[in-house]
Amino acid sequence: MNIEKILQEELNLKEFQVVNTIKLIDDGNTIPFIARYRKEMTGNMSDVILREFYDRLNYLRNLKNRKEDVLRLIDEMGKLSDEIKIGIKKAKTIQEVEDIYAPFKPKKRTRATIAKEKGLESLAIDILNYRIKDVKIDARRYINEEKGVNSEDEAIKGALDIIAEIISEDAHIRKIIRRIALNEGLIISRGVKDEKSVYEMYYSYSENIKTMAPHRILAVNRGEKEKYLKVKIELPDENILEKIKSKYIKEANSEVSRYIEESIEDAYKRLIFPSIEREIRNNLTEKAHERAIKVFGENIKKLLLQPPVKDSVVMGFDPAYRTGCKIAVVDKNGKLLDTATIYPTEPQNDIQGSKKVLIELINKYGVDIIAIGNGTASRESEIFVASLIKEIDKEVKYIIVNEAGASVYSASSLANEEHPNVNVSLRGAISIARRLQDPLAELVKIEPKHIGVGQYQHDVNQKRLSEVLNGVVEDSVNSVGVDLNSASYSLLEYVSGISKSIAKNIVLYREEIGNFKSREELKKVKRLGPATFVQCAGFLRISDSQNPLDNTGVHPESYDVCRKLLEKLEYTLNDVKCRNIKDIDDKVKEIGIDNLSKELNVGIPTLIDIINEIKKPGRDPREENMKPIFRSDVLKIEDIKEGMILKGTVRNVVDFGAFVDIGIKNDGLVHKSQMSDKFVKDPMEIVSVGDIVDVVVIGIDIEKKKVSLSMKGI
Template identity: 30%
Template sequence: MIYEATSFECSRIAQDLQIRKLQVEAVVQLFNEGNTVPFITRYRKERTGGLDEDAIRQILARLNFLKTSNERKQTILRSIENQGRLTNELRREILHAPTVRRLEDLYLPFKPKKKGLALAAREKGLEPLALAIWHSDPAIANLDELLPALVDPAKQLNTVEDVKTGVQHILAEMITETAEVRAPVRRLLWKASVLTATKHERVPEGQGNEYKPYFQFKESTQDIRPHRILALNRGEKDGALKIRLEWPMDVVTKEALSALAEHLLKVAGQPPQPTAPPQPSPPPSPEPAPPVPQEPPQPETIPPAVPVPGEPPAPDAPAPPTPPESPQEMPPSAPQFDLPDGTPVEITPAVPPMESPAHETPSIPSTPMELPSASPPFGMPPPPHASPLVDSLAAGLRPELTGECLVEGHEFRSPHVAFLKVCLDDALNRLMLPSLEREIRGELTDEAELHAVKVLAHNIRSLLMQPPLIGKRVLAINPGFRTGCKLAALNEQGNLLDHLSIYPFGGAPGEKKPRRERKKPDKAAPAPAPAPVEGAATDAAATPPVPSADAPGPESPAPTSEVPAPAPNVDVSSDVLPPAPAVDVPAAEAPPAPVADAPPTPEPVPVVDKVAEAKAQIIEFVKKHNLQVAAIGNGAACREIEVMLAEAIASDLADLSFVVISEAGASAYAVSPIAKEEFPNLEAGVRVAVTIGRRLQDPLGELVKIEPPSLGVGLYQHDMGRKELKEALEGVVESCVNQVGVDVNTAGVPLLRCVAGLNPMAAREIVEHRQSQGPFTSREQLLSLPTVGPLRHAQAVGFIKVPGAPNPLDRTWIHPESYPLAERVLTELGYTPSVLDDKAAHAEFRNKLNEIHLEEFAKHLDVSVPTLDDLFFALARPGRDPRDEMPAPIFKKGILKLEEMQPGMELKGTVLNVVDFGAFVDVGLKDSGLVHISQMANKYIKSPYDVVAVNDIVTVWVLKVDQAANHVSLTMIKPGSDRQPAERGQRPPRREVERQPPDRDQRPAPRGRGGPSRDASGPQRQGGPPQRGRRGPPRQGQGAASREPREVIPPPPPEPRKPKRDVPKPKLTQEAMAGKAPLRTLGELAAFFAAKEEKENAPAPVETKEANLVEPTPLEPQNPPGESPAS
């Protein structure tokens, strides 16, 4: 069972998701029955009302959140109850806490505390005084007379200042932990704070330039974009940036002071005792709650209340009654503690949750929360002594509050206003604001990571849903410089036929790479040890120069040629060495001379010869295995291999074409247990080549073997927690696999384990059964496996296909539970299931299906319309693969050079990655080009995901070429097309519709990702790339650039706005005109320039503003810091 949601919780979920409550209740019931998301989406539409997979997953997320939240509430209640401080009101507050933040604020005063200033002050017996001030006890109105009695050198309270400081620390912590103060300060910080970043002073000049856009950065916490948060976090982690939150301190203090006054007004007159006697269960509590706590303390408190103001000597101070009784005000050294006169104030007798500790502490000496050593000061005396406060409460009257107003115009008064303000400043600067800053930054990071997960999920869905390349033999190439290039020949099914290693750029197994000679001082004995491993160890122990000459000699000629000068010195010393290693020295010295002459000749000639030799090997390898397509990894030496292949195609391989494939995650796969199990005898480089080729042939089947975060198509995904990211992306992979379906006789364990209802154990058992018993012949045969029970079979069987099954229905998307209905439909139309195998008869059958009135036929068969709709669609297209509708990759026969690029040139490209500020497009250059969001359409668009997705084939035009930086800027706006200005009045409303109820009347248009449908992909856009992933049709004002006909606005656009802007300019003072007074508004600034230039044209600044809106300047770096263009 997931979670048994209440009716109220279902209503809240339905309201948030804009769906019906009955749909939420149905989904909750289906989850609790053990059904999976793909199964509910595909085969339970009649119960969910046609909800798509996205809505169902959101409901599941809400249920998991409610479950976790309720478990947290119960944990908090148990913790507070174990402390004996749980009141009925606090219980209600916790159970009805609307947010997690409110819940944690309520729990904050009761959390176990670390050793700190406030805890140390409590252990010295100063808490009762702080509580008396907190509750406005009139007995401690004159602190000048009370504080000296608390001076106790034995407790390190040597002076009155020490007492005041300790009480201040306690009150500062109490203010910080008060939810009623913390919440408004938090809200204000979210509204008014600004996140700033500067270059760290420890970063040397010229370094950290990848974070240069953030060296002088400042943006409101409400407006900052998620990718900037992640970039700032990365810069701070790398030590390049210093980040802090800035806020208007005077405004924050004013807000906190107002909230504190409101809270102190509530608690004023409440003795610090629990108002619910059953919870703390104090020893003396016979009848009524108020009188009972008063009686026990009175005998102990009365003496300290009157004598303490007198002048009890130091020996009297340690007595238990006195320290608790004496509060915390202290005016000896600070003038701000003078006690002014006060006026009576009404007191609201309410016990907020924050007061329960205060009540509990003085009334129960035996059960203080975490202060076992503070039993003496926790005696009853302090708060409930015989005082005007207690007398007025006993008489049912409201005690009078005297003193100054804490906030001007507020009811609350206190004789300790100055001291409370000092405590508030201490609480804000030392405790609350640093804590809230960490909290806000944490929430910003959480939101940014959540957004990054959505970006990654969106891109991975597009990556997994690439169309397969069927019926082609593939040459897979893993390019490389040092380790050579690994070639793999794959047949049509992706099986490895042969592999080959070529070394066009050096690094062949027989030759040794030259080593750079290191300068070795006299201490060279330890340094050369790792370099000369073969025979120079003994020489190194005797004389440093000898090993240095020996080591490079045999390895490469170049180093030996650099050491002719020291050679004589080495020879002199070597004359002394011959007795011991006489054999090594001459052997090492002999080769250097001849080898030193050889290097100049191999350097120029072999480079050309090796490339030609490698090209000949490729041609022979392609012809030997009749390969038709080449898949090149986009790693190191990719561009060089492209050039080589283009030359080979031009000369000998006219039928071959090539495409560049992303290598992201390939190296991780090569060393994974899955790869080692598949190819135990191959080296990692060859495994990488195989996976590159298979990614072209069957992207989904190959990419599911790799952890989604390693696919490199997200936004700073490597900076996030792997556990959370992995859990978030598992649903995307599961969705794609179940949307496409699997062939039970060819799919491997990585693919089968993603099928709804199956786990790795069941997937492995299917593969082992297939290997031992032969291929499956029916879906029902899966029930014979021990790990596949009826429930698991029901969940998974609809997404598993058996191509060679005798029953044609086993090759369709129809669930076995609907076989009787399918056979009845076929019978009603005069057919049998064999019609699905006859192409000619099937075409006629499809025409008949299209002529049937769906609602009437559903009524005739007594089934729901969604069920019959899906059945018709499965019968009409039994073998449909949703990936067939996706654009195929672009195959090339030549290369494009940066020198050939000219502004305005039209190109076709593949979208490699989509981020918040644009998309990176591969047009055949070495590096991908950036299409900024401002260049994606000739109208305002809110997000690049409304226009493109990963692997979309798009038409772009060259905007700008930077030869020096080796960079090209691209645009998706056709040159010469009218650009529509994004005027404020014409911008679409910024409302976010999470989702809309699906249209159930359209047929055949299956919804949900559980079956063969493309789900929320919608119809293809005219003149643009087909929609991908979960992107719905663009809203008004968004979408591809090709949609401009119905939204063209006749030029010139600025004119209609002129009358609106024709407003009188503000009058400027002489000081403002002279620059002595600040200009506070944009209107004053415009008036200043207008007056200075003696112009009366008011709309001038408006035109500048609109020009900026038409051609916005990208604020983001073209490549995110630390990310490659394609990642």
């Protein structure tokens, strides 16, 4: 099979893109490095396309290897025919290869294998090929009490079991049935408990397999797992049986045909249908998992790339009831200043005592913002904080922060290294405060699956989830860049080419030798060789380096080109440092980007990147994203009226819509039908986690504490 050709056609790429990208991957280059610094070779493929390319390349290579294995195994049995060779060559999926291999696989003892042991295989083949006229008479020849065949009926029964298995392993038939199932089959679910639950809509439910949305598949699966639902696949049985009969029945109304029909029905009901049902449900679940993982990954990416809140002293507020709310104050650089525990919520309700503690901390350290975790007791804590703010002279705002993973971080070995003398229960508040100041730097300390928002992420394949999410974090970290002299090793290990051990060596070097003066100095770090340097250098920043290019995304391999460009355009490195690269776009336009590219002997994509980088050294791309909403007062659901227009923050995006924080206890839902006047297939095309949106209230359910929102016509 020609893997390169398949990738070219499937991903709509040119031959050079495929050939070069495969070589880059096989040479050990990371996806972020390829996406950022090898654009000429890949034809400017994005990190998203490169990840898809990488996954598909691995699948096709596995498919090719499996084809070779199956051909070898069948050949070793002496049963490899031209027809089998052609079938395997044409197979486009591993499942198709396995279907072809199924008749040759070593089997557990089945009814058919037992019948073969009794010497009934030739009788079965004679019946299937219409070589006999009277089955009963012919069957008498196979009576053998020593082998356990005591009558002609037993011989016939065994022969029919063999025929049923032959039919069930027919790759062509299975392909037809699979196609019919996917186009015409239904998923049917029935409730098995007479009680209210979140699965009530599925108590009497059916839908076409081909239209069932991923989130409904996962909901039905979970309902079945929790024993609220019984789920099955329903297929057009008569149509399928006719398809099988059309292949195997050659003489209508003959005695032999009657026996073959009996085997066909047995093969379908006992062997084929259960197998196809399992296969279809597994495939649907796998695709639903991929979708859920994609949604989760997209949401995490937006969470990681939220703009940092700089130059603010932040109070982290980790809400709770009985055990008290944990407080941590950090300075503008995230350094811990102080901690406390207060009890403004049930059961203590020590409002005044709690206010006294916080006011002292606010005045002592000049707190600018209070970051409240969104977990248990969050809204009660918000009401308390809003009341507190009204009583102090200093201008203080508050914001609700996603606290997912804070408790996981608190108990981690990393948290223990960072805060060995701080109680575990207080570390979550530190994380909440810091993730407002720099979401990326703080959230990378936590395993990705614990920090995101999505749908059914706990139900999906955890290995695949980790693979995808680690890729998302890696792409996010490298798209922003990392300060080499302040980054923790947990952040550094996501930089292209840097392993956990090398990340720790970088931090150790800083502690022993001092801050890095240049990117070139990285080569002195233990185990950081030339290949690793090439992969990581462009993503690491040194703000006070003598060479201002060390504080940009310009790769060291392009420094000479950059210097020549500056000279050509009559700038200096000092102009870069002082952000004095004015009118560069006009100068480039006057000369022409094509002419510059040829003169400097550099590709246009790389040249454009260099120009953009020297315009804004030390630029943080996250600052271009929407800034968070800070509040000073709180809303209750009773304050909300239909028709009100509110500003909110998107907290979660799922297949059916988006949940928006409008300042009340529970997030409101904008169903995808309310996102636009046009049809919305994927809500992620309209909104992302962290977006600030205007919404209108279109429905309020006080009893269920639910608010329906719309983005239409605003």
